[in-house]
Amino acid sequence: MPGEFFSGVACLIRGFGFWRRRPAVMMLGLVPAAIVFALMVAGLIALGFSLPALVDWLTPFDETWPDPWPTVISAATGAAILAMAIVLAAVTFTALTLAVGDPFYERIWRAAEQDSGGIVPESGAGFWRAVRSSLGLIGLGILTAFGVGLVGFVPVVGGLLAPSLGVVLSGRLLAVELSARAFDARGIPGPAQRTLRRGIRWRLLGFGVATQLLYLIPLGAVFTMPAAVAGSTFLARTALDVASASGRNGRTNSTTN
Incomplete structure (x- = not known):
């Protein structure tokens, strides 16, 4: 399991290697990422300033409670809001960036x-597929955030x-969405895509968690996005290779028996 997890991380690292091999193509991916990132930062800054007031508004019932319960409730509420923000920011950033920058990321x-x-x-898969997929990702992100x-x-x-779970779940959502382009381009339907991902579930998680953690670094999301698109392609090709190898092994075993 750890080996599979870090193999997923290695796919992202290989994606970063594209900055050296194909810098011109990767630079194109910075434009939509930077635009959407600026919007996300503005939203998170606004949330940060309003967080104390939001926590007070959500927890009016604890004012008459004895210590330390008001502090405990406020801390739990703040942690829950921040964890929700981690999930929503990550999936919204990815969804909007993929939709806005579809021509760049296709290259x-x-x-x-x-x-x-x-x-x-x-x-x-085309622009409208990217839009539909992005809307679906945001919907899943909202449910996950709650x-x-x-x-x-x-x-x-x-x-x-909560924050740890937010990183894991949002990371998996990102990995699923990013790897879908390679599958969709081959005309692989959703149920078959899920089967392919089950064959590399730990690699998928490793890739997604690494991507999400880099998103949390200042400006990390902007420079990670092009690498994540490249890395997720390698991840999807790994899933196809694993499925192909399993199929060959199954046919060999059937012939032997």
Whole structure:
């Protein structure tokens, strides 16, 4: 399991290697990422300034409670809101950036496909597929954020568990969405994509968690986004290779038996 997890991280590292091999193509990916990142930062700054007032508004019932319960409740509420913000910011940034920058990211995806060798699809899934997928990602992000927010109210451990869970769940959502381009370009339907991802579930998680953690670094999301698009292509090709190898092994075993 750890080896598979870090193999997913390695896919992202390989994506960063594209900054050296294909700098011109990767630079194109900075433009939409920087625009959406500025909007996300503005929203998070606004949330930061309004967080104390928001916590007070959500917890008026604890004013008459004895110490230390008002402090505990306020801390849990703040942690829950921050955990929700981590999830929503990550998925919204990725969804909007992929939709706005679809032509740029298709060029990165194609370069990564060519670098991987083998048959390269003639075209990507298209702009409107990117829009539909982005809206679906935001919807899943909202549901996930509420679930993570509820975890924040778990006594004692909620304040630490909620942000950690937010990183893991949002990372997986990112990995699923980013890897979908390579599958969609091959005309692979949703159920078959889920089957392919189950074959590399720990690599998928490693890739997603690493991407999410880099998103948390100042300006990290901007420079990570092009690398994540390239890296997710390698991840998807790994899933296809694993499925192909499993199929060959299955046929060999059937012939032997």
